Amino acid sequence: MSVTPTSRLRLAVIGAGLGSGPHFKSLQDLTAEAEVVWVHTRDASRLATTPLPQGAMKTTRLEDILEDASVRAVLVLTPPNSHLELVQRLAQAGKHVLVEKPLEIDLERAQALVRVCDNRGVLLAVMLQHRLRQAATRLHGLINAGALGQLISASASVRWWRPQSYYDQPGRGTLARDGGGVLITQAIHTLDLLLSYTGLPVRVMGMASTSPVHTLEGEDCACALLHYANGAMATVQATTAAYPGFPERLELNGTLGSASLEAGVLQVAFMNGQTLTVGDGQGSGGGADPMAFDHAAHRTVLKDFIDAVRHGREPAVTGRSALAAQQVIGAIMASSRTGTPVVLQSLTP
Template sequence: MNFAIVGCGFIAKKHAKAIKEAEGAQLVAVCDKFPDAMKLYVEEYGATPYRELTEMLEGENVDVVCICTPSGLHAPIAVQVAEAKKHIVLEKPIAMTLEETDRIIEACEKNNVKLTVVHPNRFRPVVKELRKIMDQNLLGKISHANATVNWNRNQEYYDQSPWRGTKEHDGGVLMNQAIHNLDLLLWFMGKPEEVFSMEATRLRQIEAEDVSTGIIRFESGALGTVEASTTVYPENYEESITIFGEHGTVKISGKNALFFEHLVIEGKSDTELEELKKKVKNDPWGTPGHQWIIEDMAEAIEENRTPSITGEDGRRALELVLTFYESARQNQPIQLVKEKAYVNS
């Protein structure tokens, strides 16, 4: 399966490595407006460099295009790739607005193109084990859940590229860092119906937020809280998901939410739960999430099925972020209305 990468910044390195490690995949081309950005991929992976996307799409035998550009450029590039009949692996967030997102999804459907959005945390061993627990309803009725991302992204990080921290091309901590945890929260808890959020830009000299807190009421009646920041000194502190149920409590945590910090389930012995904790601890990263996504896309094409993470999944995570933004702007709770979306103004 021939892969190409558009946008050769930091995240493209993860895609290139994932393609190299994935069974039956190879990187054949890269595209970036800056030639120096493509040197690594030419020298290390043997990829053909292109400065123009149209030239690459027409000149290369490409099956899948990984889009790794700044988020604000996702929509026009994804639509162009879809119209060229190439399948798409799209970095998060899927786009910056729901209108752009719907353009992407519609273009993929119209051109019979498969689309997956990069939410790799779903493939971490501890997250997959928590998913099994939820699928088996071992926790019973859920009362509430917490999602926390307290990380450090210093000013130097934002100053590396002029688009970082902007509302047009990047967003703040919710859009860029915490969106993975929001995706997991939705995956575990189901559809949200109401949110209330506050946000601030406290320490970083950026346009978007560097700290955010929010509350969610899910359709099930369960509540959720979200806390996210890039202001923690001097390094990443915690990424966690905690779920409280009538028959158990589970917290996955660590600097990157890789371990069971708390695991109590009615009917499960201490020995059984300790073995599960140990199993995860022995291989906390497992197969890298980007590799899972690349292999899943290749298999989806071969088997003519939908990828495990869909464009609609990416849309749901984006909609939650945008509704948080709207709630903070209005300083009041916002209802998520079916088939209606709020966009960041």
């Protein structure tokens, strides 16, 4: 059924910084389904320099969004440490929410954010767009169908590059604002995708450090070993000190075949001799320009969120499902500090 302009979902956007570009481009593509009513930032100068959706009203007053009963959903694109407070106020006003990754700066605050949405009965989605790329969803289907058999081992590699000028931006890579460095800001996408395939490990051993290449409070290099209940193991490598930046890569090895996912292309080799290739190569923002990627996956997540709000169903990338990556990142950093493995506990609903 076609969507008429009068049935478009009315929503607002909070934040117009570096990461807002793909969201605004996606919303422009989705004008037949959603109308941006408000765009809010605390810094009025951002509103003057950022291309905004046609017809959107600019405001530095959060109350304009909270008090507008016609606004059913809000995109929160602000720094991670602001998410919990904003979502608390939005949920109290009955607004459904999509937040830019990560949920928050640590697991405790992320869990509180999820709980407040649950308690208020509003939907919570997260922009972890790697999950909804064509090749990624095809791999999900193969795993769910048992086509790769039992998991034996896996690996996730994120070898990216960021110049020092990236970390010279106020707050970038700090514990207070971002929650850390490469793991929670860059590698979280690939780690989240890995965990969506493998589930949560039972034990994590990790090491993290800041290389001589960068000056920042958080880590720009991290490695980890994940151990699963069935005996399977996975390795994680993440850095923003690998010049000039390389495509992220994920590998899964099973008893019936192996799969690799790199730069949006899935390649599968089955033990029966069959092979499969799915997807087109795509940029990831792994080099000096962090925004050097197509916004199609953002658009897919936003389209799904809009549909979920309009039809009262769960979004494809829920806030609760995003907790796994936050839990593993916290475990890697804790293990690095103590030099001992961290045993993971199942998160309570």
